[in-house]
Amino acid sequence: MDEQEKIDTDFVCGKKLFEELDRDKDGQITLEDLEIAMKKRRLPQNYARDFLQRTRNHWFKKSVGWSEFLSLMEQKEPMMLRAFNSLSVSKSGTLQKGQVLTLLQNAGLPATEGNAAAMMRFLDADTEGIITYGQFRNFLLLLPSERLGDDPRMVWFEAATVVPMAPPVEIPAGNVLKSALAGGLACALSTTLMYPLDTVKTRVQASTISFSGVLSKLPEVGVRGLYRGSIPAILGQFSSHGLRTGIFEASKLLLINMVPTVSELQVQSIASFCSTVLGTAIRIPCEVLKQRLQAGLYQNVGEACIGTFQQDGLKGFFRGTGVTLCREVPFYVAGMGIYEEAKKVVQKLVDRELAPWETIAIGGISGGLAAVCTTPFDVLKTRTMTAGPGMPLTMSAIAIHIMQEEGVLALFKGALPRFFWIAPLGAMNFAGYELAKRAMAKED
Numbered sequence: 001m002d003e004q005e006k007i008d009t010d011f012v013c014g015k016k017l018f019e020e021l022d023r024d025k026d027g028q029i030t031l032e033d034l035e036i037a038m039k040k041r042r043l044p045q046n047y048a049r050d051f052l053q054r055t056r057n058h059w060f061k062k063s064v065g066w067s068e069f070l071s072l073m074e075q076k077e078p079m080m081l082r083a084f085n086s087l088s089v090s091k092s093g094t095l096q097k098g099q100v101l102t103l104l105q106n107a108g109l110p111a112t113e114g115n116a117a118a119m120m121r122f123l124d125a126d127t128e129g130i131i132t133y134g135q136f137r138n139f140l141l142l143l144p145s146e147r148l149g150d151d152p153r154m155v156w157f158e159a160a161t162v163v164p165m166a167p168p169v170e171i172p173a174g175n176v177l178k179s180a181l182a183g184g185l186a187c188a189l190s191t192t193l194m195y196p197l198d199t200v201k202t203r204v205q206a207s208t209i210s211f212s213g214v215l216s217k218l219p220e221v222g223v224r225g226l227y228r229g230s231i232p233a234i235l236g237q238f239s240s241h242g243l244r245t246g247i248f249e250a251s252k253l254l255l256i257n258m259v260p261t262v263s264e265l266q267v268q269s270i271a272s273f274c275s276t277v278l279g280t281a282i283r284i285p286c287e288v289l290k291q292r293l294q295a296g297l298y299q300n301v302g303e304a305c306i307g308t309f310q311q312d313g314l315k316g317f318f319r320g321t322g323v324t325l326c327r328e329v330p331f332y333v334a335g336m337g338i339y340e341e342a343k344k345v346v347q348k349l350v351d352r353e354l355a356p357w358e359t360i361a362i363g364g365i366s367g368g369l370a371a372v373c374t375t376p377f378d379v380l381k382t383r384t385m386t387a388g389p390g391m392p393l394t395m396s397a398i399a400i401h402i403m404q405e406e407g408v409l410a411l412f413k414g415a416l417p418r419f420f421w422i423a424p425l426g427a428m429n430f431a432g433y434e435l436a437k438r439a440m441a442k443e444d
Contacts, residue, residue: 013134017141018069028063041122043142043159050144054344071351073141076148078353080140083152084133095131107153115161122160177246184242190424191237196226197421198233201414202294205382208406211416229293231301236286240279247275273329280328285317287324291385320384323395327377335370335426342366360427367426368419375418376411 021029021037034048055064055072087095087103097116104111123135139156140148147155191198199221203214218226251274289304298304308316342362347354354362371378376399383398402410 013132013138014070014073014141015066017138018066028065029069030063037142041139041142041159047142047144051142054145071348073137075347075351075353076141076145077137079148080137081133083140083148084136087136087152093133095136097129100131103153104157107151107157109153109157115157119156119160122156181242184238188234188238191234192230194421194424195230195233196223197417199226199228199294201378201417201421202291202382202386203296204414204417205379206291206295206386211414228296228299229290229301229304232286232293232304233290236283236290240283240286243275243279243282247278251275273332276328276332277325280325281321284321284324287381288317288319288385291382295382295386297386319387320381323377323381323384326395327374327381330377331370331374334373335367338369339363339366339426364423364427368423370426371418371422372412372415375413375415378418379411379413382414 018029019025021033023033023036029052031048031052034051035045038045038048052062052064055068056062087099097120100116100119101111101113104115109115120129120131123131123139125131125135136156139159140152143155200214200218203209204211207214251270288308289301292298292304292308293301298307312319339362342365343354343359346358346362350358379402380395380398383402384395387398399411
């Protein structure tokens with residue numbers, strides 16, 4: 001069979017799957033069609049909604065046609081072909097029962113005749129007991145994108161035998177520590193480079209002066225003033241983001257092993273929530289010192305430490321913890337949501353997998369937009385941490401005071417410098433993990 005005949009055969013196999021899913025033969029696949037197909041194949045029902053969301057042209061459409069189905073098939077072709085070729089197929093590009101038994105044995109799975117036969121039946125092996133690429137691709141096409149990165153032997157075995165199997169992933173402490181160190185160093189570097197913008201944002205938020213007024217005073221502040229408070233800020237970002245990255249990776253691996261049926265997005269959300277809460281809590285004392293130095297309340301770190309302790313005691317170093325968490329958690333939730341949806345839209349427009357620079361750009365823009373959305377919490381955090389004696393300290397009291405004295409728009413003070421301050425961090429946080437995963441996949 002030459003290359004063109006193989007392409008034609010695969011196309012026909014894909015068309016056959018579309019016609020099978022289209023139960024009423026109207027040229028459209030609905031959510032109900034997909035749910036029935038998933039049930040027939042003993043796949044989770046939430047895969048049906050995920051498939052519809054990935055394939056349809058816009059959010060309001062409730063079905064997909066052949067052109068959209070074909071577009072998804074072509075978009076995922078390289079990844080699905082890599083998965084099939086990793087199964088040590090024969091020279092003819094097919095799989096037989098004996099090869100399936102070998103795959104099971106190499107993967108450390110029960111290599112029995114019954115399991116091999118079940119896997120062959122699951123993909124509708126032909127009368128000669130042969131599995132082609134087209135049959136295997138039709139199975140992979142129904143899976144969520146995040147599952148395509150898993151071991152195809154494990155995914156196939158799990159679906160065919162209805163025995164959820166977590167990949168035999170170890171949790172090496174060395175890798176977690178390396179991730180923590182890399183995350184801490186990257187965030188510390190970004191903080192150092194972008195720190196002047198954060199100083200401008202803090203001065204705008206901590207006072208009643210306008211953005212242009214703060215800019216006009218920058219010559220008086222000077223470079224040294226723009227970097228005032230940078231030492232506790234850099235140390236705080238290094239320790240908190242390093243801890244956050246380490247906890248994120250460890251939590252993610254733990255969840256994948258303990259709850260293998262949970263989707264990757266859910267795993268990332270839970271791991272991100274846990275790591276954000278713990279990482280942020282560690283950073284609060286450094287954040288308090290940094291913002292008081294940036295606002296000009298103290299001249300150096302030693303003076304800030306003594307002044308904060310004399311004013312409020314030890315609890316003064318944790319002032320604003322609640323409002324900081326109210327800023328951080330929504331920021332990562334909103335940022336991840338914007339990032340995922342923007343990535344889907346761009347992928348549909350370009351009709352291919354995104355290049356690394358495109359992923360980084362989307363991550364940066366997503367982080368910047370999430371930063372603008374959570375600016376009111378950032379303003380409240382700044383006012384809480386820099387409030388003097390006799391000033392309101394609770395989140396609600398500060399919010400009411402700002403709106404009464406300065407208007408509602410004052411809650412968005414510093415939104416512009418915050419956008420340009422957070423965008424590079426967003427590129428690192430939202431796009432870095434995915435690019436690292438792609439790089440590891442290529443090495444494998």
